[in-house]
Amino acid sequence: MLAVTILGNNSALPAFDRHPTAQVVTMEEHIFLVDCGEGTQMQMAKYKIRRSKINHIFISHLHGDHYFGLIGVLTSMGLLGRSQDMHIYAPSALKDIIDLQLKVADIQLPYALYFHPLEQEGVIVREAKFEVSCFHVYHRIECWGFRFREIRPFRRVNPEKARQYGVPSSFFDRLKWGESYMDKEGNLVENGWVTEPSIPAKSYAYAADTLFDERIIEKVKGVDLLYHETTYLKDLEEQAGKRYHSTTNQAATVALRAGVQRLLIGHFSSKYEKLQAFEQEAREVFPNTDLAVEGVTYRV
């Protein structure tokens, strides 16, 4: 199971009861927090996000609407008695800010906080069942996108058939990953004879905040769900460019050319009270588009 729950969908500052950027990505029993604007801890409480499942936090860049809520999340977790490790992946200067804020308050968190500065594109977390990588996006200051990928066997064993061919159950795990079996007499049991395709592993990519840039297409190629910022409607393409942001049209073009399954758009400018035009414009280019709405979970 891979799903994204939106906690904040606005850009720059809170407006119209929309909050600055934050979302959680749920992958099996893990919850990842992606960006953390002011008020994220309140939004987590409102939408009943289980904080104890969050062990990894990813921060795209150090504009306040993407991280001002982080120190509150971290210190509140401490006050609530958290003991398990926490890992933060973010531009390096964030560590200085957190360290300074803890120091002036004379606070020792009751859990270990591991800070992983983002330095180059590639895999930043790899565990048995998932992998997260980061890639450059193109904003006024250093900014990163993240790609979440389930790791799961791509074949499912048919136990009846496997036993008919004499494959021992101790070999089933290797069957799931595509291996064929050879018995002691040298008889080959082809993988395809005893397995079927399993549910494909899902993937999600998060691209905020960024200019429209063709290099991103390659980085998000073929994901099941892409989140791409759309700060402005298409008539403000020039303004978007100047401010290192994207329009509906541009986000949908990335989705189309990257061959993704579905597009989620957010980071709406506070100049817009109503959002329908965002959906309409993006769907003209890429029909399978949805608005990122706070409190809604988008299953991949």
Add this chain to the structure above:
Amino acid sequence: MLAVTILGNNSALPAFDRHPTAQVVTMEEHIFLVDCGEGTQMQMAKYKIRRSKINHIFISHLHGDHYFGLIGVLTSMGLLGRSQDMHIYAPSALKDIIDLQLKVADIQLPYALYFHPLEQEGVIVREAKFEVSCFHVYHRIECWGFRFREIRPFRRVNPEKARQYGVPSSFFDRLKWGESYMDKEGNLVENGWVTEPSIPAKSYAYAADTLFDERIIEKVKGVDLLYHETTYLKDLEEQAGKRYHSTTNQAATVALRAGVQRLLIGHFSSKYEKLQAFEQEAREVFPNTDLAVEGVTYRV
């Protein structure tokens, strides 16, 4: 007019839809922001606080529940086009945090931000119609209370009588401040003959977060309204002491012994969902006590 509007009344972390500490003090055409926990800018929008009237911000101490919302308030004011000066009065390390957060975001605020580190007790702002002073309170880290005082003439001129006695209207301002008039022939017009007492100047004192400490009584003596923290009910006096906080009983004792008109209590621990007992306990000692309720304005 002197009034206090509560934006956050909870301690440590948000809970039960209560927010971390923040309040605004309105004095004639001025609005002062006092402490600024996470979410203060959202609370200001919710309760329609006119941000353009805020030119002075007072931060008691650098525990996050009293200042994590400040950087969001400051940067949002910039995004909304503020141009007038802003003055912040706070422990000195706050400047380093703000400077670092602006630097990593590569932000130049479009208005001048003047930082005034709190160093010693006494007057910190004095303008024609008001005065603000700071005083020590006693918390785990450096912490300050604030006292707001209207400055207004204590006599009101009776213009008819003043003219009868031949006092020129150009002297009326001096009459308001208690002076007597002497004409060119050396005849004295006693102030009391031509003036009456005017509405007394009001005062408000804010004491958070602090231990019960008798030294505070002197500092808040005789104010019209005192805000004093009550993190705990009276049965947890020992715990309150260990954590450098106060109980209902202790706050009410300060109010009683300082001879204030009215007491406002807040900074409730998240262990309490219901707050009635706070009011009951404080009123046993000091009857004219009210709970600080978010969104409510307490007129002095």
